[in-house]
Amino acid sequence: MQDVTGLAASKSELKDFDTLDRMVETNSRNMIEPITADKLRENLAWSEIRILHRDYPSDFFARYLWDGRVFLINSGGSHHFAAARYIASRIEAPVPLRGRLRTYAINEMAVASLQRDYEMFVMADIPEATLGFHDAMQSFRASYLWQYLPRPYRGSRAILLPRADARSMKVAAALHEAGFFDLGLYLRGLAARQTHAHSLP
Structure with a gap:
């Protein structure tokens, strides 16, 4: 117990x-x-x-x-x-x-693939914030994807900015500068922790 x-x-x-x-x-x-x-x-x-x-x-x-x-x-x-x-x-x-x-377990290859293709951030799932972000991205003509986060983070959503889109990378730089939570870095840390735990005798 x-x-x-x-x-x-x-x-x-x-x-x-x-x-x-x-x-x-x-x-x-x-x-x-x-x-x-x-x-x-x-x-x-x-x-x-x-x-x-x-x-x-x-x-x-x-x-x-x-x-x-x-x-x-x-x-x-x-x-x-x-x-x-x-x-x-x-x-x-x-x-x-x-x-x-x-x-x-975390699929480490999937995390690596996501990080290769996207910059990833977390944004509060507040209508004013998400609609404002969407309007700004549309006006700037930058592409992005989003996905609700699982429990216990259902009040937030993941924002994925494709690295192949130069405008999206400018947005990513601005989000980094503004201190938005870096989901890609966090997932990479979890994957590394998982690998380390399995390497212990």
Whole structure:
């Protein structure tokens, strides 16, 4: 259970907490007091922890090779799971978990290909900003592509500027100068981290 460091769903705003312990300390203190084996069993008995209480649970584990952490992709039971994990760590009680593990990796060749063909930036998905950018690009006759970013960055979009378009490269230079987030550099860093993690003995 201690190997799980994050969850996919909760009534709490998961992005507001850097650890599961912090979440349960803040929002569910009644679930972690007292710190006893009985309280651990009470939390583990919660039926919404599907990874424990379903023969064929919809919940599964996810691992991201550039990150190294393991997440439980859950449909419910987040607070009871986090509370059980919290107590188990403090009374040194092992709680084995069993389920499907999905492993995700960055396609390093795809990242290299994207970087070869495009400069990539991140822009807030705000109508005033995106429409203003589109109008400016149209007026300047510079080409670009865009794509919504996945969770948890759905409030932003990726902007891809083709290197083959000289006008787009002038826009890229302006975005660099203005301090826009360089998505290409970030993806390259994740790919390098993934490679380094796999090279370790």
